[in-house]
Amino acid sequence: MKYLSDIEIAQQATMLPITKIAEKLGIDEDDVELYGKYKAKLSLSLKDDEKIANSNLILVTAITPTPAGEGKTTVSIGLNEGLNKIGKKAIAVLREPSLGPVFGIKGGAAGGGYAQVVPMEDINLHFTGDFSAIEKANNLLSALIDNNIQSKTRNLGIDPRTIVWKRVMDMNDRSLRDITIGLGGVFNGIPRQDGFNITPASEVMAILCMAEDFEDLKKRLGTIFIGFTFDKKPIYAKDLKAENAMAILLKDAIKPNLVQTLENNPAIIHGGPFANIAQGTNTIIATKIGLSLADYVVTEAGFGADLGAEKFLDIKCVSGGLAPKAVVLVATIRALRHHGGARKEEYNTPCLDKVKKGFANLEKHIENIQKFGINPVVAINRFPSDTNNETEYIIEKCKEMGVEAVVAEEWAKGGEGMKEVAEVVVKSIEKGQNNFKPLYDWQIPIIEKIETIAREIYGADGVDFSKKALSDLKKITSLGLNQLPVCMAKTQKSLSDNDKALGRPRDFRITVREFEYAVGAGFVIPILGKMMRMPGLPATPASEGMFIDNEGKISGLS
Secondary structure (H helix, E strand, O other): OOOOOHHHHHHOOOOOOHHHHHHHOOOOHHHEEEOOOOOEEEOHHHOOHHHHHHOEEEEEEEOOOOOOOOOHHHHHHHHHHHHHHOOOOEEEEEOOOOHHHHHOOOOOOOEEOOEEEEOHHHHHOOOOOHHHHHHHHHHHHHHHHHHHHHOOOOOOOEOHHHOOOOEEEOOOOHHHOOEEEOOOOHHHOOOEEEOEEEHHHOHHHHHHHHOOOHHHHHHHHHOOEEEEEOOOOEEEHHHHOOHHHHHHHOOOOOOOEEEEEOOOOEEEEOOOOOOOOOOOEOOHHHHHHHHHHOOEEEEEEOOOHHHHHHHHHHHHHHHHOOOOOEEEEEEOHHHHHHHOOOOHHHOOOOOHHHHHHHHHHHHHHHHHHHOOOOOOEEEEEOOOOOOHHHHHHHHHHHHHOOOOEEEEOHHHHHHHHHHHHHHHHHHHHHHOOOOOOOOOOOOOOHHHHHHHHHHHHHOOOEEEEOHHHHHHHHHHHHOOOOOOOEOOEOOOOOOOOOOOOOOOOOOOEEEEEEEEEEOOOOEEEEEEOOOOOOOOOOOOOHHHHOEEOOOOOEEOOO
C-alpha cells in the first residue's frame, strides 16, 4: 500500500483563514497581526492569569528515541485533535522547527500523516521570521563585542581569551564550530578564536523562551555574560548597551504564532530550543497565552523524558509558575526493538523478545515521570509493522506499573485515532491525583543538582568532572550563579552520556566536560561527554531529496 507523504497530505488540506481560527478562541481582531492568510502573531495582552489557573496543561514527552524520532509532535497534534473531537476546548502549543534538522536527518517539526499543523512548508522553513530575528540579535551582540575590542576610545578592556559568546546560524555546519576571525589586517578587527552554535542553542533563543514579557526580555538580554576584562571583571551585554537594540530586533519575535491543524483546530507555535543542548520547550509566553485561551493545552518537550521533560519540569515550570496536570509518554514498538538490540534495518521487523528487552527503557522513563508526582499515560504511537502481541505486552507491563497505555493512531486517522488517548488523559486529570513537584530545589549547590539528575533520571552511579569543568565551577561561584538550575547538554540517544548505551544502562558514571553560562536565560549548562552545540549534516542530507517546481510547489520536505 502506498501512503501519501506528509507534504502531500498537507498540500491537500483545506485551510481556514487564520481569522476564523482566532474567532474559535474568542480572540478580538485587534489582538491578531496577520502574516498572510494562514499565519498570525498574537498580542501579549491575551495572557490572563485567572484563566491560566483554571486551565489544564498537558506535557507530551517520549522514551529515548531512534535517530528519526518517535512522533512526539505528531502525537501532540493528534491529542489536540482528539480532545476537540470529544468536545473539549483544546489548543496545541508547540516549538518552531529548526532548518538544521529540516535539511539534515530528522526532518521538520510540523507533525506527520494526518496529524499536522499547516501551512506545513511555511512552518518548516522561514515561518514568521522568528529564527532570523534571534540570529540577528545574537550576532549583533557578537559584532558589538568585536567592535569594542577594536575601539581605541570606548574599549572596556575585554580579554578576547575569555569571551564565551558565539555567533549562530540556523543550519547544521560542523566546519563553523571552531573558527578564527579578524584576519587580514587591522581594518578587519582583532584576530581571535571564535565559533558558531546552531540558532536553537543560542542563549537568545533560551531567553525568548524563558521571558515573561517584553520588559523581562530586555532585562534578561542585558544580563548575558560575555567574558572578563583583563583585570578579571565580568562583562555583560548591558555593559555594551546592547539590550535595547537586541530587543528591538525581537519586538515581533516575542509574539506567539497562531496557525491551525489539518482539522482546523488552533495551534500556537513559538520558540524552538533543542532539548539535547538547550531547554527544549516552547516559550513561557506562548504556553500562558494558550492556557488563557483554552481549557486544555497540549505542549511537548524535545527528545526523551530524560532531556526535554526534565528541563520542562525543573526549569520552565519552576521559573514560570506552571504545573502540568498530566504527562503523556510516547513510545513506539520500533524504538523498543531498537533498545532491545535490533539493528536499523530490523526496526520494522516484529520481534517480541526484542520488545521485552527494550521495555526497560520505557520502564525507566515511567519511573522518572512518577518522581515528579505525576503518573503518566503511555501513548503507543502505532506503526504499520506493529503486531498485536507486541502491543499487548506493552499494555500489560504498563498496567503492572499502575500506568494506562493506549494505542495512538493519529498518523493514519487524525483526531479520530486519538479519541481514546484523549479520554484517558482527561480521566487522569479529573482524578486529581497528579501533584507536580520539581526534582530538586534550585538553592542546593550546582554539583548536587547535577548529581541528583544523573542518579535519579539517568540512573548513573555518580558524576565525574574534568579539570576544565572544575575551573568553570569556580567561575560559576564567582559570578553568583549557584542558585540557578542546570540545563544538561547530553546525547539524546541514551539515558547515559554514551550514545551507544541503549535500553536502561546500569553501572555507569557520567562526565561533565565543561560548563557554559546562560545567565540571561537563568540556568547554567553542563556539557556532558562529546556533546556539540553545532551539529553536522549526515552523509546523505535530507536536502538532496527536495524539489521545487516552476509554480513554487515543494516536494520532498518532511
